Amino acid sequence: MKHTITLVKKEYLNKEVIKLSFNKHGLEWKSGQFGMFLLPISSDEIIRRAYSFSSCLKNKYLEIIVKRVRNGVGTGYLFDNFEENDTVETMLPFGHMTLQNNTQENIFVGVGIGITPLLGMIRELAFQGFPNKTTLYYGARHKADLIEQNELRKYEKEYNNFHYIVSLSRDEKTSNTLSGRILQHITEQDFSKHNMYICGSPEASQDIKDLLLSRKAVDTSIFKEAF
Ligand SMILES: Cc1cc2nc3c(=O)[nH]c(=O)nc-3n(C[C@H](O)[C@H](O)[C@H](O)COP(=O)(O)OP(=O)(O)OC[C@H]3O[C@@H](n4cnc5c(N)ncnc54)[C@H](O)[C@@H]3O)c2cc1C
Known part of the structure; x- marks a missing residue:
């Protein structure tokens, strides 16, 4: 199912890496999982890119951290065209790398x-x-x-x-x-x-x-x- 989420904060962690913090809108995921983001790279093309959640459910925001890829279409969009208060569609959660509940x-x-x-x-x-x-x-x-x-x-x-x-x-x-x-x-x-x-x-x-x-x-x- 697709969810629309709103970008609250866009921060540069270094020249090549941004942190994007979204409103959680009641969405749930397990730490270690990722979302599939639907990025409208032009008026008639949407591409899908996976981004891992770098925050856990107890954090205030749903957060992803993205590294720019040279000539990357999706990262180009997120770095250059996606700004605070913009919305994006995402599907979540995916992935099997999650914390195991035991004492090891x-x-x-x-x-x-x-x-x-x-x-x-x-x-x-x-x-x-x-x-x-x-x-x-x-x-x-x-x-x-x-x-x-x-x-x-x-x-x-x-x-x-x-x-x-x-x-x-x-x-x-x-x-x-x-x-x-x-x-x-x-x-x-x-x-x-x-x-x-x-x-x-x-x-x-x-x-x-x-x-x-x-x-x-x-x-x-x-x-x-x-x-
Ligand atoms: C499960 C999963 C989780 C992910 N989580 C994150 C995340 O948390 N943060 C993050 O930044 N990315 C993450 N990625 C990668 C992300 O999905 C994109 O592949 C990445 O951002 C590049 O997308 P793009 O559209 O900019 O590049 P594209 O336009 O798809 O690629 C442009 C060119 O760069 C090459 N390329 C693509 N990716 C890389 C790379 N990583 N290194 C070197 N060359 C590359 C391609 O072969 C192509 O030639 C994840 C991927 C998966 C599968």
Whole structure:
């Protein structure tokens, strides 16, 4: 079913990434899921693009975070023609990567813009006070590419159960960021009792899944989205 939602806030998180906050209009989704947005790119053409929800249901807005794709038709529309108070049609919710309700340790691995669905899940866990040990591994190219750093660092300070590891593939190591691919910093050897959530490009997500499987992860406890 299609729903019409109104854009309340459009914010640039960096030159290439925008955060779009919509009125929730009573819509419901599970953290980690996505919506299919119907974008009217011209007077006679509507295209469908999927965007993960980076907010959880307890947040004030239904939020998506979009990275501009060079020559991208949908992102071109959202960056250049879609403004506050405009409406858009969306279908939701879709996706099977959702938080599992049990007491296992959580591992999140997000690469690049793949952090978006993980943010929704981390935010939900923050509302619960991180009941289980939770580690977020976040890989990006440069420091400027990192999204919602203040919020994630705040959770890291406030909750003993939340561990946050960042690695930048094209920047030098700093006091709180590592250097290189995030994969090489996942050093734990036994993932047999964890729930794992992965999102990044198809190649990166598969590499991460393979690594976890090679370290005793249970296939059915790995949840993966790729784009
Ligand atoms: C389940 C799901 C969830 C998603 N969630 C998000 C999200 O939260 N945030 C977000 O920004 N995007 C997300 N995406 C990607 C999004 O749906 C679009 O594919 C993306 O925004 C590009 O759309 P476009 O119309 O601008 O590009 P298009 O016009 O479709 O593509 C333009 C050109 O760029 C290439 N291209 C397309 N995508 C990429 C890419 N990612 N990297 C490099 N080249 C590319 C195409 O091959 C083409 O040549 C998600 C995709 C899926 C399937």
